[in-house]
Amino acid sequence: MTLQYVTGFVPTDDRGGGTLQYMSGFGNSFETEALAGALPIGRNSPQKCNYGLYAEQLSGSPFTAPQATNQRSWLYRIRPSVKHSGRYVKVDRGLIRTAPEARNESELPIGQLRWDPTPIPSEPVTFVTGLQTITTAGDADTQVGMAAHMLVINRSMTSEYFFNADGEFLIVAQENNLRFCTEFGRIEIEPGEICIIPRGVVFKVELVNGPARAYVCENYGGAFTVPDRGPIGANCLANSRDFLAPVAAYEDREEPSTLFVKWGGELYATAIGQSPLDVVAWHGNYYPYKYDLRHFSPVGPILFDHADPSIFTVMTAPSETPGTANVDFVIFPERWMVGENTFRPPWYHRNIMSEFMGLIYGVYDAKPEGFVPGGMSLHNCMQSHGPDMTAFEHASNGEQKPVKLTGTMAFMFETRFPQRLTRHASELPTMQPNYIDCWADLKKHFDPTRKAPK
Numbered sequence: 001m002t003l004q005y006v007t008g009f010v011p012t013d014d015r016g017g018g019t020l021q022y023m024s025g026f027g028n029s030f031e032t033e034a035l036a037g038a039l040p041i042g043r044n045s046p047q048k049c050n051y052g053l054y055a056e057q058l059s060g061s062p063f064t065a066p067q068a069t070n071q072r073s074w075l076y077r078i079r080p081s082v083k084h085s086g087r088y089v090k091v092d093r094g095l096i097r098t099a100p101e102a103r104n105e106s107e108l109p110i111g112q113l114r115w116d117p118t119p120i121p122s123e124p125v126t127f128v129t130g131l132q133t134i135t136t137a138g139d140a141d142t143q144v145g146m147a148a149h150m151l152v153i154n155r156s157m158t159s160e161y162f163f164n165a166d167g168e169f170l171i172v173a174q175e176n177n178l179r180f181c182t183e184f185g186r187i188e189i190e191p192g193e194i195c196i197i198p199r200g201v202v203f204k205v206e207l208v209n210g211p212a213r214a215y216v217c218e219n220y221g222g223a224f225t226v227p228d229r230g231p232i233g234a235n236c237l238a239n240s241r242d243f244l245a246p247v248a249a250y251e252d253r254e255e256p257s258t259l260f261v262k263w264g265g266e267l268y269a270t271a272i273g274q275s276p277l278d279v280v281a282w283h284g285n286y287y288p289y290k291y292d293l294r295h296f297s298p299v300g301p302i303l304f305d306h307a308d309p310s311i312f313t314v315m316t317a318p319s320e321t322p323g324t325a326n327v328d329f330v331i332f333p334e335r336w337m338v339g340e341n342t343f344r345p346p347w348y349h350r351n352i353m354s355e356f357m358g359l360i361y362g363v364y365d366a367k368p369e370g371f372v373p374g375g376m377s378l379h380n381c382m383q384s385h386g387p388d389m390t391a392f393e394h395a396s397n398g399e400q401k402p403v404k405l406t407g408t409m410a411f412m413f414e415t416r417f418p419q420r421l422t423r424h425a426s427e428l429p430t431m432q433p434n435y436i437d438c439w440a441d442l443k444k445h446f447d448p449t450r451k452a453p454k
């Protein structure tokens with residue numbers, strides 16, 4: 001067996017430790033080569049490529065997509081990807097579900113839902129077997145909608161690789177780091193960071209510092225992008241330079257391996273004789289990337305009132321209807337609360353969009369109790385929700401001096417489509433049967449003779 005790590009990775013030990021290098025920018029066309037001269041100059045497909053490499057295009061959008069959404073990359077690899085494929089067999093997809101499949105799975109009536117953290121099991125689970133679908137929305141076949149998954153991993157993938165033809169993955173690290181070894185190079189994330197793996201990109205996931213938990217949004221629609229800032233201008237929110245793409249790194253590894261493929265909601269496997277991560281150089285604008293959520297510069301009301309959470313949109317996957325996202329990824333990061341004569345936490349509300357929430361670390365201001373790091377909540381289309389009793393009392397009576405919410409990072413996958421619960425999610429022992437009691441003690445304060453102080 002020959003195993004070679006080239007560039008993008010500066011080893012510090014012989015057990016995979018080291019420092020990864022990245023290229024900065026959002027939506028850029030990048031070029032990177034692990035061997036000098038591996039990229040053809042001035043053309044994509046010369047008659048012969050340097051080093052005996054094969055040229056291959058990976059198209060993430062239709063060839064004819066408008067320039068702003070046209071995505072493709074050219075990969076210069078040891079073998080064309082058709083050699084990393086073979087006769088597929090259908091294999092057990094475990095707890096993975098794909099829309100519209102979960103539509104009739106849950107027997108639960110409608111209602112607000114919350115779960116404690118999903119435990120990391122003792123039996124071996126990798127990225128593929130550790131994916132547990134919680135909700136699905138829309139229809140993957142029509143490239144509309146999304147799924148929310150919990151991910152628990154206690155084993156690195158070694159000679160196992162995976163790609164998803166059904167959608168793009170947005171992975172939110174929650175406990176411990178994840179290292180994504182991809183066709184495009186290596187990306188490592190820690191809690192507070194996210195990684196986006198576009199549809200079709202082959203990768204494996206390794207553990208770095210112990211068993212890991214993460215949240216995963218699978219976007220069946222058009223690719224995630226950064227939102228327009230409108231009057232905010234050219235800066236703040238997620239800045240382009242903070243998005244990081246990997247530099248080319250390849251494995252020249254001849255060893256019996258398995259490629260798993262999620263396609264049409266099924267899981268397939270094919271035996272291959274080598275690592276498919278054999279891309280020596282690439283260029284283009286379709287590639288995996290990472291982003292550190294702590295680099296998000298929040299903008300909000302600096303005199304009074306609580307703005308819509310769309311001000312905290314990190315990434316949006318638009319639909320054909322303007323302003324109506326297939327899915328938004330929104331965060332609730334550390335920030336100052338300064339509103340005067342303002343009820344500062346989220347208001348009570350009902351929403352046409354469906355809200356799946358997770359907590360990476362810290363305390364979420366609307367739910368100081370019961371919503372814990374690694375847990376999740378679901379407030380579906382038009383399901384009433386808002387601050388729990390403790391948050392309401394505190395926010396209605398506290399002194400309104402500037403307060404900094406520190407050490408906190410919650411997030412929301414918010415989709416225009418109802419999120420259907422999987423049977424697995426509906427039967428999870430971590431579900432909190434008494435969640436709705438967090439609003440039980442909200443009292444009637446109505447008094448037609450009493451006005452609030454100015």
Ligand SMILES: O=C(O)Cc1cc(O)ccc1O
Nearest residue numbers: 308309345346347355366385
């Ligand atoms: O429900 C939630 O906690 C998420 C949320 C936060 C906010 O500040 C405004 C609206 C909203 O849905």
Ligand SMILES: [Fe+2]
Nearest residue numbers: 351355379385
């Ligand atoms: Fe909400």
